[in-house]
Amino acid sequence: MLKPLITYIEQQSTSALRESDIALMNEAFIPRKLSKRQFLLQEGDICRYIAFIVKGATRQYTVDEKGNEHILNLCIENWWTSDRESFLREIPSIYNIDAWEETTLLLLPKANDYYYRVNEIPAFQEMRIILDENNHMAAQRRLLTAINFTAEDKYEEMIKSHPDLIKRFPQHIIASYLGMSKETLSRIRSNSIR
Structure with missing residues (x-):
């Protein structure tokens, strides 16, 4: 089960x-393992893990007072997911993270000092620095x-930078991630096909 993570660290x-x-x-x-729509983290809970996605897809989002979801992050294999602020400060999260597909994760808890001990591994440290720089x-x-x-430009940029996400997530999720309505995204997609 650890092999994909080891490969990832060695590549980074x-x-x-x-x-x-x-x-x-x-x-x-x-x-x-998470089933589709099963939560890794729910709003109001403290995030206890950082998670490496071995297989599957997750989304990180908030829900407004009208019940609309606002997607902050979409993640797939070989990506990390977590609410770092909640995790590091041990405060309640304002986000939900759930599985969009059946998902297999490797969770690194802060408990028992494992998080700190793993972060002392030179290859892991180097990978974290690169990951932090790329995320920034x-x-x-x-x-x-x-x-x-x-x-239109937002959608084109996403096609260039993350074509894999467009293939894995439905149109309404992509629209929310891009900060537009699903109708706007549908119109853009229709116009680009012509």
């Missing part, structure tokens, strides 16, 4: 994983896109 870092590192990770990470750049790009791009 130049430091080699030692046998003792892998043994620690094997102790620390907890395998978990992606967040800036997404904010710029939200502020400056037309609805």
Whole structure:
């Protein structure tokens, strides 16, 4: 079960994983399976894990007072999901994270100091730095896109940067992620086919 995570870390870092590192990770990470629409995290709960997606897809979202979902993140295999603010500060989350497909995860808990011990592994540290840098750049790009791009340009940017997400999630989820109505996205898609 740990093999996809080991492969991912090895691809992201130049430091080699030692046998003792892998043994620690094997102790620390907890395998978990979620059915479609099963929650990993619900609004109001404290996030206790960071999760590596081995197989499947998740979405992170809020629900407004009218019951509308606002998608913050969509994640698939070899991506991490969590509410880092809730996890690190141990405060109630404002987000929900659920499985969009049957999903297999590896959970790294903060309990028993596993999180801190795993973060001392040089290859894991290097992977985390790269991941943090990439996430920061992606967040800036997404904010710029939200502020400056037309609805058509937002969709085109997503096709270029994340075609795999468009294939995995339905139109109403993609529309919410892009901050537009499903009708607007449907119109854009119809116009692009012509």
